[in-house]
Amino acid sequence: MNSKTVAQLLSQNETLQDVSVKGWVRTFRANRFIALNDGSTINNMQCVVDFENFDEALLKRVTTGAAIHVIGELVESQGKGQSVEIVVKTLEVLGDSDPETYPIQPKKHSFEFLRENAHLRTRTSTFSAVMRLRSSLSFAVHKYFNENGFNYMHTPIITGSDAEGAGEMFKVSNLDAKNPPLNEDGSVNYKEDFFGKETNLTVSGQLEAETYAMSLGKVYTFGPTFRAENSNTTRHLAEFWMIEPEVAFMDLDGNMDLAEDFMKSVLGYVLENNKEDLEFLDNRLLQEEKTKPQAERSTMSLIEKIKFVVDNNFKRVSYTEAIDILRNSKPNKKKKFNYIIEEWGADLQSEHERFLVEKHFKCPVILFDYPANIKAFYMRLNEPDHEGRETVRAMDILFPGIGEMVGGSQREERLDVLKEKMKALDIDEKELWWYLDLRKYGTAVHSGFGLGFERLVMFATGMGNIRDVIPYPRTPQNAEF
Template identity: 95%
Template structure:
């Protein structure tokens, strides 16, 4: 007999004879009612056991966390909370189960405790919902780009370049850590290393993606990236996933159009396909916020935030206009911001970004034309403004509750300008000779953006810590599992 999933059985119309199902026990009440879940849905199916028909020793093995195989008859439920249930005819416990040591008991656990048991935390409703949403968002990303003519590109994980210029990279080496080969000046001789040069784990696939965009037209990457930033905040991981499209012959306006359409598409997908998980996470978040002071509560529920993005046009505002708005707003004048905006050139913080989205414009916002000195070398330089200030064709998309979600730009396609910027930042042309070649051979306007996938999952699930939206978080002093 073919086993059905819980999701299939709960959607079944009418009784179905002789059903078979396998899953994990969430609870077993009164030696009669088994709540069974197999990960296909956030909902459990109730399996009703007639105690007299089963061996007592067998039923003692049906404990929370046990894997079991149930066969029986799907019938209309006699109790509340479910429409159908299984009248159990046969029950088999699959493998061992130790109820004394099983950590995920049917009670409230802290997220910190569940991170310590990350191999089992998806047995809980919250984390099973989060990871199903993560899976759906991943599919929606590939679906969108596939339907819009993009080619999926696998960029290298091991690289000799630092795309962001921050220097916070993990070294990759096969040299003997205790006795590496040295140069005459006492520094490590990486010419004797595996790759014959100093290499690292990538922080971004963007530069390599640009090379393919300049031949295939439209490409995207979606893969792991790494940053050796010693930060223990709720927003930082050492290993995370990035979505990075690059498009030839597209300027900044086209880049903003693409990013807005993309974000609306993937979020619409989960609104349509993950309704039960979203409703559960929405209710969870509202219960958590009820414990907070009124001033700290969100103005929108989780589902309202997602619809806020999907249903509203994104407001496009220059950095200069945004600075004027922030400098003259009440929170800034009354010094309620943690970071007071005093002059043009300030690097905006999450509190400023959220004010623009949630209080001033009341819609998602795209900021563009940022000061050149706070953005990366590869962003296209604008002509100086009326006051002689230099800006670049950069753009950031701001969402409610989280601030910056997407960062992108029109790339600098002019060889002479790019060389000057690299020289000013002490970036060696020899290290990026291939990147400069793109500006020598068939150069053209091109643009792209980057989206940290875990940040998107945080937004779509309402989770407050990035460590809770990736299966096994990698953070300072933590590489467990």
């Protein structure tokens, strides 16, 4: 007899038939009711055991966490909470679980405790739901790009360039750390290293993706990126995943169209395909919100936030207009913002972004044309405005509850302008000679954006800490598992 998943058994209409199912014991009540879960759904299968038909020694091994194989008759449930249940005929314990030491007991655990047991935390309802949603979102990303003519590109993980110019990169080297080869001036001679130059783990696949966009037209990357930022906030990881499409012959307006359509598509996918997980996480978040002071509670539920994005047109606002709105807002005038907006050129914080989305426009917002000096070197420079201020063709998408979700731009396609910008920022042309070649040979308008995948998963699950939406978080002083 072929085993079926719990999800398959709960969704079928036929009862009064023998079925086979394997999974892990969540609870075993009164030596009679086994709550069995196999990870296929948020819901458990209730398996009813007649104590008199089974050896007592066998039933003592049916403890929380044990893996078991059940064969029995699928019948309409006599109790509340499930439509069907299994009347057990045969029961096999596949792997014992020590009830004294098994850490994931049927009680409420703190997320901090579960991070310490990340290898087992997906045995809980919350984390199984989060990781199923992460999987669905990942599939939705590839589905969207595949259906819209994009080519999937694997960009290098080891690189000699710093796409962001941040300098917070992990070095990759096989030199003897205690006795590296030195130059005459005492600096490390990286010419003798494995790659013959100084190399790092990538912070972005964008620059390499641009090279392929300028021949394949439409490409995207979806892979791991790394940032050696010594930050222990709820929004930072040292290892995270980035989604980065690049499109030739597309300007900033087209980039904003693409990003809006993409975000609505992937979030719409989980609304349709992960209903039970979303309902569970929605209720979890509701209970969490009740523990907060009234002023700090969200005005929207999790599902309402997702629908807020899927169902509303994104408002497009220039940075200059946004600064005027924020400067004249009540929170700014009454100094309720932690960062007071005083003049044009300020780098917006999450509190400002959320005010624009949640209070002022009451819809997702795309800000564009940012000051040049707060954005990356590769963004296309605009003509100075009437006050002589320089802006670039950048855009950020702002969501409720989280602020910035997507960052992108029209890329600088003019060789002379790009070289001037690199010179001003002391970026060595020799390191990016291949990037400059794109502006020599067949240069054209092109654009793209980046989306931190874990930030998207946080938004879609309502989780408040980025360490809880990736299987094994990498943070300062932590590389466990």
